[in-house]
Amino acid sequence: MSKVLILGGKGRIGRSVAQDLVSHTDAEIIITGRTAKNELLQHNLDKSIKLLMLDLDDLEELRKTIKGCDLVVHCAGPFHYRDGRVLKICIEEGVNYIDVSDHRSFFQKVIQYREEAQKAGITAILNTGVFPGISNSMVREGVEQLDQADTIHLSYTVAGSGGAGITVMRTTFLGLREAFDAWIDGKWQKVLPYTKRETVEFPKPYGKTGVYWFDVPETYTFAESFKVKNVITKFGSIPDFYNHLTWITAHVFPTAWIESHAGIEFFSKVSYNMTAVTDKFTGIGVAMRAEIRGEKQGKAATYYSTMVHENTAFSAGCGTGSVAQFLLEGKLNQPGIYPVEQVLTTDLFKAAMENRGIEIQKKLVYN
Template sequence: MTKKVLIIGGCGRIGSSVARDIANHTDAEVIVTGRQPRQDIKQPLQFLALDLEDLERLRAAIATSNLVIHCAGPFHYRDGRVLKTCIEQGVNYIDVSDHRSFYQKVINYRDEAKAAGITAILNTGVFPGISNSMVRQGIEQLDAAETIHLSYVVAGSGGAGITVMRTTFLGLQQPFEAWIDGKWQKKLPYTQREIIEFPKPYGKTGVYWFDVPETYTFAESFPVKNVITKFGSVPDLYNHLTWITAHVFPSAWVKSKKGVEFFSHVGYKMTSVTDRFSGIGVAMRAEISGKKGDRNVKYCSTMVHENTAIAAGYGTGGVAQLVLAGKLHQPGIFPVEQVLPTNLFEETMASRGIEIHRQLNVE
């Protein structure tokens, strides 16, 4: 029988990229949801009008599915109702969640998910997502890892919608804890600018401390002393404007819902203009320091794609393909780096034309 995939928030930029990837790589029936009726959804995709506040309709939609993919952010605002319902209905679950607060809410259902026999995989897009697996890929090359330094740069809007803009500004609201010297330490978002050498066309680009789920989950997933996660934008003008938003404007503005909406809409309008010359791509760089034998080594991997939203679709779509094929089955709730084996990660990325360049240097 044909398997059915339900994509919550499947009409947005990220959700639609996930839907296209699954349609291209599997024979599954793909149903995308949105709050308002849509007439522009084309075959082979199907559309279902669904509001997450309508719990009965949500439950009915999940009950008839084989896999549910949650793409309806910002995840700062989401509770665990979709995952909770999947557990109740015995349906596998994937999401593109991108904030530790959501992870901390839903991980409390881990034992319930395991008892129900469902596989629930979090943080599966591009960052988090592909980035997580790049780090696992590197960790496995070392005998002992000490420091993970993960950096990202996005050109303009990244080809994503206004929801991603909201996520960025929500990430500026308060200090967060990072795993440094084997303990949790407070960091301010968009501080400690660092110049990182990314592959072409980005080159040397400024990045800043930013709270992403990896900052939190890597400390649980890998026995390391330091986890550093930094984010930046091109053109560099956006880095400076974001820094000003985080550190100059009154905090009440940045923390209010109206303020987030204002900054998000202004940012989206600006990037809609600059995307024409900056592009909408993404570059990621994972550097891991540690030991191989008795030698100090530094592993570095990089990945570039011309469209951030499409790359996110590849990350989540690849995981969905493996779950649907029965190649990825581990009851419980996990961030993607804990459950996706490197060989399967490499297989799905290669099938989508994603190249990850790797280098191991002895210091």
């Protein structure tokens, strides 16, 4: 029986990954948290899941825990603060690795270990989940449908908290700190987060809502994965007034407020408390829209794909769980370090989504 260790497994994303693995594999699942309090029953998780208290700063205990596992799933964010120690230990111990990292800074920290991972024969897959994760595979499928892709425009919106806990709030506010590099007109150009609002039509029940430039790993990795001229990644919230509040936070409040740890915690807790109220009306779902522009059969064409699900955290569990499943089954044996879109084939992605009941709508339009 395979043994899977989920770091940060007591969080909402980690629990969703654990439940997906229980449903789709026969692996032994161990989840970790910073406390020994057993919260599995109150969250209706499978009784076969084991709970372990672990502090990621205790390197000796971390190494002992990783040793002997077949796969480590890193769900302990925010990844802005992570330094790659977990992946490095996995390489040294010969253990496959995946994560739900959601910021380019983490990708840039760990990609330096790519050659070491190849030599060790381990497969490490980054940016799994829903966005990044499922979104990346939607884009890969779209690019493959065209003879030549020119522009990737990827938009996301989340209703309320998304059911994903306060860590996601922290990630959002951490993403407002500074300008980032975006791939525009075939070169890297500075873009300010939460600028250039667009109104995007998402599937029902969300419809039209605003989205803004946001720094996600895809903004960076797509430029390498797909030879395109433009990569646009935009994010928004439902209800729309959250977008305006976030814009004010990014552009009106003093910069020091969102550059300090105390400021990030304050905004995250206030926002999370607000969504505790609005979640009752908006739900906790996610919607994504990928628009790939280019050419097919000598004509200008655009490929659209959309996905909507009522629970963001559950969707993230499906995205990460499916990658873990395929790794355990030996279907993703590709030593090295990769963002998910470089290693997960479209055929495997489609099979995973079908098995988990996640429907993705697609259409090709000639312009």
